[in-house]
Amino acid sequence: xxxxxxxxxxxxxxxxxxxxxxxxxxxxxxxxxxxxxxxxxxxxxxxxxxxxxxxxxxxxxxxxxxxxxxxxxxxxxxxxxxxxxxxxxxxxxxxxxxxxxxxxxxxxxxxxxxxxxxxxxxxxxxxxxxxxxxxxxxxxxxxxxxxxxxxxxxxxxxxxxxxxxxxxxxxxxxxxxxxxxxxxxxxxxxxxxxxxxxxxxxxxxxxxxxxxxxxxxxxxxxxxxxxxxxxxxxxxxxxxxxxxxxxxxxxxxxxxxxxxxxxxxxxxxxxxxxxxxxxxxxxxxxxxxxxxxxxxxxxxxxxxxxxxxxxxxxxxxxxxxxxxxxxxxxxxxxxxxxxxxxxxxxxxxxxxxxxxxxxxxxxxxxxxxxxxxxxxxxxxxxxxxxxxxxxxxxxxxxxxxxxxxxxxxxxxxxxxxxxxxxxxxxxx
Amino acid sequence: xxxxxxxxxxxxxxxxxxxxxxxxxxxxxxxxxxxxxxxxxxxxxxxxxxxxxxxxxxxxxxxxxxxxxxxxxxxxxx
Numbered sequence: 001x002x003x004x005x006x007x008x009x010x011x012x013x014x015x016x017x018x019x020x021x022x023x024x025x026x027x028x029x030x031x032x033x034x035x036x037x038x039x040x041x042x043x044x045x046x047x048x049x050x051x052x053x054x055x056x057x058x059x060x061x062x063x064x065x066x067x068x069x070x071x072x073x074x075x076x077x078x079x080x081x082x083x084x085x086x087x088x089x090x091x092x093x094x095x096x097x098x099x100x101x102x103x104x105x106x107x108x109x110x111x112x113x114x115x116x117x118x119x120x121x122x123x124x125x126x127x128x129x130x131x132x133x134x135x136x137x138x139x140x141x142x143x144x145x146x147x148x149x150x151x152x153x154x155x156x157x158x159x160x161x162x163x164x165x166x167x168x169x170x171x172x173x174x175x176x177x178x179x180x181x182x183x184x185x186x187x188x189x190x191x192x193x194x195x196x197x198x199x200x201x202x203x204x205x206x207x208x209x210x211x212x213x214x215x216x217x218x219x220x221x222x223x224x225x226x227x228x229x230x231x232x233x234x235x236x237x238x239x240x241x242x243x244x245x246x247x248x249x250x251x252x253x254x255x256x257x258x259x260x261x262x263x264x265x266x267x268x269x270x271x272x273x274x275x276x277x278x279x280x281x282x283x284x285x286x287x288x289x290x291x292x293x294x295x296x297x298x299x300x301x302x303x304x305x306x307x308x309x310x311x312x313x314x315x316x317x318x319x320x321x322x323x324x325x326x327x328x329x330x331x332x333x334x335x336x337x338x339x340x341x342x343x344x345x346x347x348x349x350x351x352x353x354x355x356x357x358x359x360x361x362x363x364x365x366x367x368x369x370x371x372x373x374x375x376x377x378x379x380x381x382x383x384x385x386x387x388x389x390x391x392x393x394x395x396x397x398x399x400x401x402x403x404x405x406x407x408x409x410x411x412x413x414x415x416x417x418x419x420x421x422x423x424x425x426x427x428x
Numbered sequence: 429x430x431x432x433x434x435x436x437x438x439x440x441x442x443x444x445x446x447x448x449x450x451x452x453x454x455x456x457x458x459x460x461x462x463x464x465x466x467x468x469x470x471x472x473x474x475x476x477x478x479x480x481x482x483x484x485x486x487x488x489x490x491x492x493x494x495x496x497x498x499x500x501x502x503x504x505x506x
Contacts, residue, residue, distance in 0.1 A: 284446065284465075285449075288447070319447050353450050
């Protein structure tokens, strides 16, 4: 399977008569893009704003971040099941507006959404302080239930991400990156002496606005399955969830998964990358058992020598993490897990809610409870009062002068468990 | 909290929770497995009568558990 990512570099964003990319600037026809956003009768109003790197802007509460992508060639369309029809993706060529992002925002849906600061101390903790953001701020129609509101905003994000990329089709790519790899049988035969590694991508699949979608299918109703890494880059997996901001995998994270990137770059050199196993975090104990057995069994049937496990969220998913590692290890498959920690504001509490002696290799993505002082910003996109209801915030978080004192978990992507952050740790 | 109530006040505690491994990790002594994380003590996927039956069964099991002497962490599955 061969996929070319045609990356058009975006270094600025500006309003224009025509939506297009020219000399590194993404021009946006506001009316046209708004009409794409409003193709949903569940919105009463919508507004578009820009947030550029370095600006004194706070976006809150953020639901999702989407990198603009569309297919140039090959079967299907990005975000299958939402934007395109229903075909598997991951082949041909995909246009990427590299450095641009669509950020979706509106009155709070649920308590687990977060903020992005484009400058100041929080900017260091979120990759989206470095992207040129087109921010959609909506107001739902009166009386719209939470689930319909979440769905409407989620779908609008994909629609707008596709729209921006679609309008950039005429642009010449600054970089073309090729991802080419066969299936696990073929690649294992090609490199018989290299260790074979699978990637377990744990996703929040718990209902009540905590869901992840695979090809449009609500993953909580699935059992774990196998996809080619290229499929992830075309939006096969998308976020539909309001889990804690710090460690939710936004759609942007799924598209730019650093674990996929790293395993790909080492494929054929010091390992064989077998593929991605999108997997669940169930709300029932039996579901967690079933899922982890399926994961370990899938890894074994693929002939995996090792598995990289990433978590999404914290708390009960720590049990899924432990079960996944323990069951793989018992089958003789080595594991490394990536997770953040909820270790209290002083960092002294147990990091995970659960533990398993089989976990011998653990990569920490940071402590979600670490407190951070955020200065006031000149411009607020959205509703900063919502911090009082967000995870990581409290009634007294927002001060009269607009500054805030919050936990890291209020910041989108701050302790991302795919490792897409600047937080690192080293032994001292 | 379950451990502290037992240690400090000497009152036996039974914990109804869904993710039993976490209860074992944190040291709860009497554990009754709940239904699901969003609804540990009931099952809204059943009709009102069925939900009520689940609730009553869990409560009665918890009351039995609290009266049962234990020497080690114990899971009450029935």
